[in-house]
Amino acid sequence: MLRNIVCGLAIAFFSLGAAAESYKMTLSGASPSGLWTMIGVGIDGAVKDAFPGSTITYQTSGGGLANIALLDQGKVELGIAHDAELHIATLGAKPFRKPITNLRAIAMLYDWAPMQMVITKAFAEEHGIRTFDDIAVKKPPIRIAFNKRGNITEYVAVEMFRAIGVSLDDIKKWGGDVIYAASDEQGDLMKDKRIDMFTNGVFVRTSFIVQAGDAVDLVLLPVSDSVIKKISQELSVAPFVVKAGSYSWQPTDVATLALSAILVVNDKMDDKVAHDLAEALHKHIGKLQGAHGSLKAITPEFLTSQKTVPYHKGAEAYYREAGLLK
Structure with missing residues (x-):
């Protein structure tokens, strides 16, 4: 009897721990208003729905080029960047002094x-x-x-x-x-x-x-x-x-x-965190679609459609589990 009670308490404890998991992260975007701000609202909403108590804080910046530098230096957890910006970063072309090869994708955001x-x-x-x-x-x-x-x-x-x-x-x-x-x-x-x-x-x-x-x-x-x-x-x-x-x-x-715009992270992000971010955006994609009229066209398949940088291992693992990547 006592053993059953202890086991039950242990199960309840670990279930509570999983349910209580939440994330506090900073997303580096661009101006304090405009589309990327609304994308930030959508990402925050999706992660909140998936992991109650989470907060994705939108931080203004000079845009994608600045975000790439911030991610490379580990100063923010999340950033938005255009495909062209990521491409010239991987080449080390101006304004970058050296190739930036440690960025990984979580999701495609738009390509229109x-x-x-x-x-x-x-x-x-x-x-x-x-x-x-x-x-x-x-x-x-x-x-x-x-x-x-x-x-x-x-x-x-x-x-x-x-x-x-x-x-x-x-x-x-x-x-x-x-x-x-x-x-x-x-x-x-x-x-x-x-x-x-x-x-x-x-x-x-x-x-x-x-x-x-x-x-x-x-x-x-x-x-x-x-x-x-x-x-x-x-x-x-x-x-x-x-x-x-x-x-x-x-x-x-x-x-x-x-x-195109892509949600990117540093490759040092924990696999589980990247997995959870991809899961949140997929399962609560309505938050992204509803953030701005131009984002209604986003589909689950679209999240996995970018080819500019590799997907983070954790995000890739989730997308394979969900049947979105082979």
């Missing part, structure tokens, strides 16, 4: 942030520009706004121009200008007709593009297969098609490239 080359219709017609590649041929005096220096979308855009044989100095030599501006400022510059074109890697129908299109007639320039292939190989970003009608002024499909 296309590089959008938006030009005013008036300027495009005046200079005979129908495609992105035409800029290299026509050499127009174009005023272009890139995202702020250090932002990965600025980096990718510059590489795309290089792929068509155009440097930023070339643009200035043609009588044009190069401006660095955040997304909303790009929209304002376009509405005020202070630029002829902007380039950014954001979701289709992001508000600043829609609002700019309401004020000025715009064109979304298609990118050639050769540029898409070159940049895909060099930066580990994927081809993407902006479907016809995504904007009222865009009647046909437009080919380009898209950035």
